[in-house]
Amino acid sequence: MADEILKLERVCKSYNVGLPTETEVLHDIDLELDHGEFLALMGPSGSGKSTLLNIVGLLDRPTSGRLLIKGRDTGLLGDNEITHLRGHTIGFVFQYHLLISAFTARENIMMPMLADRGFPSAEIAARADHLLAEVGLERFGNNLANNMSGGQQQRVAVARALAMNPDLVLADEPTGNLDTKSADAVFELMRRVNRQSGTSFLLVTHNLDLARRCDRIIEVVDGRIAQH
Numbered sequence: 001m002a003d004e005i006l007k008l009e010r011v012c013k014s015y016n017v018g019l020p021t022e023t024e025v026l027h028d029i030d031l032e033l034d035h036g037e038f039l040a041l042m043g044p045s046g047s048g049k050s051t052l053l054n055i056v057g058l059l060d061r062p063t064s065g066r067l068l069i070k071g072r073d074t075g076l077l078g079d080n081e082i083t084h085l086r087g088h089t090i091g092f093v094f095q096y097h098l099l100i101s102a103f104t105a106r107e108n109i110m111m112p113m114l115a116d117r118g119f120p121s122a123e124i125a126a127r128a129d130h131l132l133a134e135v136g137l138e139r140f141g142n143n144l145a146n147n148m149s150g151g152q153q154q155r156v157a158v159a160r161a162l163a164m165n166p167d168l169v170l171a172d173e174p175t176g177n178l179d180t181k182s183a184d185a186v187f188e189l190m191r192r193v194n195r196q197s198g199t200s201f202l203l204v205t206h207n208l209d210l211a212r213r214c215d216r217i218i219e220v221v222d223g224r225i226a227q228h
């Protein structure tokens with residue numbers, strides 16, 4: 001197996017926004033992320049961080065360049081293979097947790113497993129309870145997501161991201177909406193998962209204090225990697 005979970009080679013992304021020429025927002029991005037690495041991605045608003053995360057998360061394709069995940073060139077994969085690879089390799093946590101508010105914490109965590117036909121249905125509830133305990137919410141499984149605090153909801157979102165035992169978690173400003181104490185708790189939770197399970201993390205953050213506690217910081221400025 002390749003040492004790196006993720007490798008980008010000269011990745012460019014352009015958008016067609018109705019102008020005669022396309023607008024390039026990512027230019028020649030080279031980036032590697034090792035198995036078990038916890039990387040902070042920083043950069044000003046509009047610099048291309050979310051665009052980069054969408055490409056790495058297989059939600060969008062590069063305009064040119066190569067994206068390899070676990071050594072596989074994703075440009076050679078069809079849409080069904082991409083969906084399968086995404087579902088089994090990558091977990092997502094967003095700033096706005098995107099939980100289903102009328103579902104309980106446990107039901108939210110069960111969703112990715114229920115959506116995957118290959119997941120043994122007899123194990124789903126037990127895995128959800130295991131994950132609730134992992135994120136310190138074992139007593140909150142039956143609470144509606146709507147009735148939980150922002151920090152608790154984000155911990156449910158982390159548990160849901162871990163449901164399929166991904167190799168890589170992509171977290172886009174997961175603590176941006178939280179008070180300092182809750183932000184710290186959610187960050188430390190992700191760090192513990194990273195250390196205990198070897199799950200790689202790519203964390204987009206504007207918080208330099210949290211970024212400094214990651215293994216490495218990279219900065220995107222105007223669609224380029226500015227600094228390692």
Ligand SMILES: Nc1ncnc2c1ncn2[C@@H]1O[C@H](COP(=O)(O)OP(=O)(O)OP(=O)(O)O)[C@@H](O)[C@H]1O
Nearest residue numbers: 015016017025043044045046047048049050051052
């Ligand atoms: N679907 C799209 N179509 C056209 N332009 C887009 C699209 N998505 C993003 N852009 C443009 O690409 C550039 C990079 O945006 P992106 O959202 O990746 O930045 P960001 O660094 O994540 O910003 P923020 O920190 O504010 O979330 C911006 O100029 C944005 O307007």
